[in-house]
């Protein structure tokens with residue numbers, strides 16, 4: 474039985490949902506999973522949870538205005554040596570990835586940027602398209618996302634709730650984690 478840590482960085486909950494699905498897939502194969510937000514991990518300062526206890530580490534993070542949250546790259550930089558010593562996976566969740574030409578680890582600009590800037594190459598990399606839900610956003614964010622969607626030929630109706638995630642791809646990714 475392996476012990477996997479899944480860390481997530483999620484603002485509106487979608488990346489968390491993807492991580493829950495991955496956790497469920499791994500658990501159904503009789504392996505143990507700990508699911509934690511990267512914020513909780515940082516607040517803990519890893520005192521109560523020791524990263525060395527885990528056989529595998531998975532990090533999933535969403536994009537906000539062109540970037541993963543700061544504590545994601547901070548975490549990678551801080552624990553890079555340890556991350557390099559274990560089977561690790563990283564995936565990014567963003568709306569650009571709803572376009573076929575931007576939804577692989579080689580073609581998604583956000584994933585590429587994070588990995589280049591942090592000089593880290595996890596064994597497994599993934600990209601998932603995220604979710605649009607205008608009603609969930611604050612006024613300013615709603616206007617901004619709507620403008621971006623208009624520019625990129627996405628949905629602009631303010632009652633749009635569209636989950637672009639390919640859940641079969643998420644399940645396949647969980648299988649790849651299992652094989653690491």
Ligand SMILES: Cc1cc2nc3c(=O)[nH]c(=O)nc-3n(C[C@H](O)[C@H](O)[C@H](O)COP(=O)(O)O)c2cc1C
Nearest residue numbers: 483484485486487488535538539567568569603604
């Ligand atoms: C305020 C805001 C800014 C966003 N900026 C981007 C962006 O720059 N590029 C992109 O591809 N997706 C962007 N997204 C889409 C999110 O990455 C997507 O909705 C994702 O599912 C959010 O995941 P989360 O709920 O785990 O935070 C943005 C979403 C919001 C609400």
